[in-house]
Amino acid sequence: xxxxxxxxxxxxxxxxxxxxxxxxxxxxxxxxxxxxxxxxxxxxxxxxxxxxxxxxxxxxxxxxxxxxxxxxxxxxxxxxxxxxxxxxxxxxxxxxxxxxxxxxxxxxxxxxxxxxxxxxxxxxxxxxxxxxxxxxxxxxxxxxxxxxxxxxxxxxxxxxxxxxxxxxxxxxxxxxxxxxxxxxxxxxxxxxxxxxxxxxxxxxxxxxxxxxxxxxxxxxxxxxxxxxxxxxxxxxxxxxxxxxxxxxxxxxxxxxxxxxxxxxxxxxxxxxxxxxxxxxxxxxxxxxxxxxxxxxxxxxxxxxxxxxxxxxxxxxxxxxxxxxxxxxxxxxxxxxxxxxxxxxxxxxxxxxxxxxxxxxxxxxxxxxxxxxxxxxxxxxxxxxxxxxxxxxxxxxxxxxxxxxxxxxxxxxxxxxxxxxxxxxxxxxxxxxxxxxxxxxxxxxxxxxxxxxxxxxxxxxxxxxxxxxxxxxxxxxxxxxxxxxxxxxxxxxxxxxxxxxxxxxxxxxxxxxxxxxxxxxxxxxxxxxxxxxxxxxxxxxxxxxxxxxxxxxxxxxxxxxxxxxxxxxxxxxxxxxxxxxxxxxxxxxxxxxxxxxxxxxxxxxxxxxxxxxxxxxxxxxxxxxxxxxxxxxxxxxxxxxxxxxxxxxxxxxxxxxxxxxxxxxxxxxxxxxxxxxxxxxxxxxxxxxxxxxxxxxxxxxxxxxxxxxxxxxxxxxxxxxxxxxxxxxxxxxxxxxxxxxxxxxxxxxxxxxxxxxxxxxxxxxxxxxxx
Numbered sequence: 001x002x003x004x005x006x007x008x009x010x011x012x013x014x015x016x017x018x019x020x021x022x023x024x025x026x027x028x029x030x031x032x033x034x035x036x037x038x039x040x041x042x043x044x045x046x047x048x049x050x051x052x053x054x055x056x057x058x059x060x061x062x063x064x065x066x067x068x069x070x071x072x073x074x075x076x077x078x079x080x081x082x083x084x085x086x087x088x089x090x091x092x093x094x095x096x097x098x099x100x101x102x103x104x105x106x107x108x109x110x111x112x113x114x115x116x117x118x119x120x121x122x123x124x125x126x127x128x129x130x131x132x133x134x135x136x137x138x139x140x141x142x143x144x145x146x147x148x149x150x151x152x153x154x155x156x157x158x159x160x161x162x163x164x165x166x167x168x169x170x171x172x173x174x175x176x177x178x179x180x181x182x183x184x185x186x187x188x189x190x191x192x193x194x195x196x197x198x199x200x201x202x203x204x205x206x207x208x209x210x211x212x213x214x215x216x217x218x219x220x221x222x223x224x225x226x227x228x229x230x231x232x233x234x235x236x237x238x239x240x241x242x243x244x245x246x247x248x249x250x251x252x253x254x255x256x257x258x259x260x261x262x263x264x265x266x267x268x269x270x271x272x273x274x275x276x277x278x279x280x281x282x283x284x285x286x287x288x289x290x291x292x293x294x295x296x297x298x299x300x301x302x303x304x305x306x307x308x309x310x311x312x313x314x315x316x317x318x319x320x321x322x323x324x325x326x327x328x329x330x331x332x333x334x335x336x337x338x339x340x341x342x343x344x345x346x347x348x349x350x351x352x353x354x355x356x357x358x359x360x361x362x363x364x365x366x367x368x369x370x371x372x373x374x375x376x377x378x379x380x381x382x383x384x385x386x387x388x389x390x391x392x393x394x395x396x397x398x399x400x401x402x403x404x405x406x407x408x409x410x411x412x413x414x415x416x417x418x419x420x421x422x423x424x425x426x427x428x429x430x431x432x433x434x435x436x437x438x439x440x441x442x443x444x445x446x447x448x449x450x451x452x453x454x455x456x457x458x459x460x461x462x463x464x465x466x467x468x469x470x471x472x473x474x475x476x477x478x479x480x481x482x483x484x485x486x487x488x489x490x491x492x493x494x495x496x497x498x499x500x501x502x503x504x505x506x507x508x509x510x511x512x513x514x515x516x517x518x519x520x521x522x523x524x525x526x527x528x529x530x531x532x533x534x535x536x537x538x539x540x541x542x543x544x545x546x547x548x549x550x551x552x553x554x555x556x557x558x559x560x561x562x563x564x565x566x567x568x569x570x571x572x573x574x575x576x577x578x579x580x581x582x583x584x585x586x587x588x589x590x591x592x593x594x595x596x597x598x599x600x601x602x603x604x605x606x607x608x609x610x611x612x613x614x615x616x617x618x619x620x621x622x623x624x625x626x627x628x629x630x631x632x633x634x635x636x637x638x639x640x641x642x643x644x645x646x647x648x649x650x651x652x653x654x655x656x657x658x659x660x661x662x663x664x665x666x667x668x669x670x671x672x673x674x675x676x677x678x679x680x681x682x683x684x685x686x687x688x689x690x691x692x693x694x695x696x697x698x699x700x701x702x703x704x705x706x707x708x709x710x711x712x713x714x715x716x717x718x719x720x721x722x723x724x725x726x727x728x729x730x731x732x733x734x735x736x737x738x739x740x741x742x743x744x745x746x747x748x749x750x751x752x753x754x755x756x757x758x759x760x761x762x763x764x765x766x767x768x769x770x
Contacts (some may be wrong), residue, residue, distance in 0.1 A: 001133060001291070005030070005038040010089035011057045015112050020665035022088040023057035025141065029279050030055065030084050032198055036240040038084065041077070046275065046381075048388055054278040058271040059108035063094055065118035070124065074131040082238075084137045085128070091142030094120075106142065135237045137210055139189050140173035149575075168234035172217060190228075193220040200242045206493065209236040211473065257395045260311035260347065261289040262331045264322035264696075269354055272378065273317055273604065279388050285395060301706040302383040308334050313395060314347040318375075319354040323362055324432070326696040330703070332369045339400075341501030348400030351375040352387060365434065368498025368565070374402040432667035436476040438483055439641055442667065443476060444635050448628055452695045454484045456624045457560060460597030461590020463623030466604045469666035469739030471697075472605045472628045478562050481602055485560040490600070493522045494562040497569055511579070512543040516551075519561065526556055540582050547586075548595060558598045578724040584622050584700035607737040630661030639666065642672040651680060658684050660752035662739070668693050688757035698758045701740060705759075715740065716763040719756045724749050 009026025011019045020474040023044075030040045034659040041439045043066065044059040074083075090107035094115045104121035105111070111118035128136065172194075187195065187553035197216035200207055221228055259280055261274040273289055281285045288307040291464075308314070314335040322328045335347055351370055359379055362370065376387055390402065436443045454460050464481065465473045482492040495518055505512045517527055532546045552559070570576045583603065589596040601623070631639070633652050640647045659665035672678050672693055690699070691760040718740075724747035727735070732748050735741045740755050750756040 001081060002036045003033075003036075003084075004073070005040045005084040006043070006073045006078075006685065007033070007040055007055070007084075007086045008043045008061070008066070009055045009057075010044070010061050010107075010109065012060045012112050013090060013107060014060075016090045018091070019089065021188050022141075023055045023274075024278070025187045026086060026088045027055040028187060028195055029139075031190065031239075031282060032195060033084065036191050041069065041073065044183065046274065048279045048282075048385055049392075052280060052282070053551070054275070054281075057274045057278075058267075062110050063108040063119070064543075066106075066108050066119060070119070072131075074127050076079050080134060081130050082135045082237075083131075083133045084141045085142075088141040088178075088188070088482060091140075103471070120222050121522055135168040135234075136170070137237055138171045138173070139194060139201075140168075140171070141188065141194075142173075145244065168213070168232075168237050170237055171230065172210070172214050173229040189221065190217070193217040197222070198240050203240075203242045206242050207238050208240045208242075209238055210238040213239060214707065215441065239710060254426075256284050256286065257312040257398075257710060258286045258307075259312055259313045259315055259395070259567045260287070260307050260331075260335070261287060261315045261317070262322075263289070263317040263330055264319065264325050264328060265290075266321060268320050269317050271317050272354055272384065275384060276315065276388065276391070280391070280395075283395075284390060294456040295340055301703040304331070304703075305334075308347070309338060311335075311347045311400075314339075314349045314519055315391065316349060316351040317354050318351055318362075319356045319364075320360070321423055322354070323356065323366060324434070326700045327703075328696075329365050329369075330700055332366060336369045337502055345400045348394070349373055350394065350402060352390060353377045355379060357436070362471075365498065367501060371499055376402055387730070394497045432664055432671055434475075434625045435479060438479060442639065443473075446631070446635075446638055448631060449477070449628070452624065453626060454480050457481050457485050458488060459600075459636050460492075460558075460585060462600040463587045464600075464602045464626060465623050466602065466626045467607050468628035469737065470606050471662070472739075473663050474606070474628060477628070478604050482560060482562050483527075485558075485600070489557060491555055491557050492562065493519055493525065493559065494564065495519065495522070496564040498565045500568070504567070505575055508575050509539040509542075511575055512539045512582075515579075516543055519547075520551055522553065523551065523559075525551065540578060543582065544586070547599070547739065550624075552595050552598050555598070558600060560600040560602065562602045562604070564604045566603055582662045589624055607739075631663060631666060632661060634662060636666055641668055643670045644671065645674055647680075655680065656752075658687050658753045660754075662752070665697070665752075665754065688754050688761070694754060694758075697753070701738065701755075702759075702762055704738065711735065712763065714738065715759050719750055719760045719763065 001608055007026050007030040009023035011021075011023045013019075015047045026042070030042050034040050042055045044052050044061040046059065048054050048057040054488055073085075075430070082225065090111075091104065092107055093102040093104045093114065094113075095102050097237045097324060103115070104125065105115050105118035106121070107118055128138070138463060170482070189421070194217060196202065197220070202208055202216050202673065204212055210232065214228070214232075218228050240500070261273050261276060277287050282683075288311065290304065293692050307678045308331065316328075316332060318328075332349070335349055339345055339347055339349065351373060353375055354536050355378065358375060361367070377388060378384070385599070392398075393404070453464055453605040456464055466477055468474055479494070485492050485757075495515075499518070500511075500514055504511050513529055513533065517529060520527055526551055529546065532550055533542045538546075569579055582603060586596055586599060588646075590599065633649065633656060636656060637647065637649065637652050640652065655666070655669055659669065669680075669683055669687075672683060678693075687694055688698070689695070706716055711731060711734060714727050715737060717727070718725050726745045726747045732743065732746075733743070735748065736743050740751055740759075750759075
């Protein structure tokens, strides 16, 4: 006799609140039943492989579709067979206007709250009662929002009439609010108990029956605040069988891999991430996806760090929005750092462009992290199955990356940022993030910074140090200095230390050889390291000789080296001290040596590098120091007008009260308002929340604070005070370096209301999950 199951998990609704775990719970039940030879029909579903389906969280299920499937299942497919019906989704009831009597309904995606396009319990009850089945087990995990426990209980009472039929029947139901399902460990409370109750540990004489299952679920939920509804007719129904040798849960398959999915929690990223999450789990892989895996009470930053360290593969979903996400970029940085410092090459990084063409440029940071890593492109749902199959093949073969694509596919190097066309008089808003293009209308000068830099870079032996917190415009300024030097007929070499593998930083000799070779390559000069590198001399002496005896004599024009992301060097103190000393020595040599006068240096680093350093350590203290400041009100007003916004000084004042003059934060606001994605009023309301446009930015700062308890406590003092606060010097220095506070003499204040409000909420709530 065959065994059939109809498993439904519905997350998407037109007139009810969307649910978060119904589809996930149903998919887990479906997989378990399939392991015990049930022929499972899933709803709503998506094909992810040959004859392989998964329940799809973002897919609707209409009244007509569900009605047809119910009739087909109970009247035809499961006729004279053992049947299980599982439903996870919304249940609700409607009160009759005349009698006040209430009728229960299952909500479909297009159901209305008056019962239109819903499945009446009375009709479902009648359909199941008429079905000719060998046995029937009904597991109902449904809710109607805000109901009390007794009201929930009355919702399912009418279905008990199916138990009068001659067949063996069993009803197990829990009525609860799915919005609180995430408080469980891996699933909703009720379904988690169902899954554990059907496991081998609960088997009695190699079997779990309907009575065994109810007894287990009832015991599990007695202290949960939920009450289980159970009724049965006839004898106990055997649900699953476990041979003696399989009572101990089998080990994971040898090919099982740990996969970290990095994505942005907005469509289409999150929808595709959920499909991959479900499909990879079906294949037995352990998958981490923040929205599904982090529960209330988890330490969010520690959990993400741990999962990154343990994962075998880092599946990166890149859309136009996620490519500018600070948290996504930080996860990529950490994954690459782990991969480069391990002999295993783990985690393998698998980037997928989600409706984001390979020809579209990545931001400056991602361009460096993903240099030379193959990427795939997802354009529509039609691409899902093919990409998934390639991912599964990689996981099965333990490869670390996508293979080279066929010639017919688009595999051109996507990591070189293309310059935009010169701006038209009215330019469309540009998505903020990373370097501002040289032709952009949205770059604002901060006099006299640019003028001073342009004058200095033309001086023999010049050295310019640009420092500021992240996203203040350091790289954009460096690129303009180099362009000015090119227009003055100088040679220029931009060199980002992001391009160096982590292993390069493990040894000073290896690092300096990489540095010399990189400069020579960009000058299109042959590599002659072996001719000038003599182990008798030290690495610094060899490096100096390479420039002094080969590179500089070979060029006829002054050379400007733009060294970006130098903070990566500071993470390796031994190398940093020697390398910074070397640059300082070259700068000093230019005062007396005509050859070294040809070299100009522009050194760019984030002040956030100071956070783990001793307060008395200055990574570099020669040359012209440039510390980028915030925009002034008149500059923000100018930038607003460039976005086509007819704002006045009052609107600028309101925006700057929230975000200050921080270039990136200001541009995000202007971009979204200019594109009519929001209004200034709405933006200011949600700005200091996870749901606002700065959620990623704020979460990155929170991640840093969580790893340094003393800094978190100092921040708590600052945001809780109505006036300036005096901190320990090192704490004030570090918070200022992060860009969270302004210095007022020996005291500090929050940089803006955005930080005050966000960190006030975060620090008062404690370290809950994000």
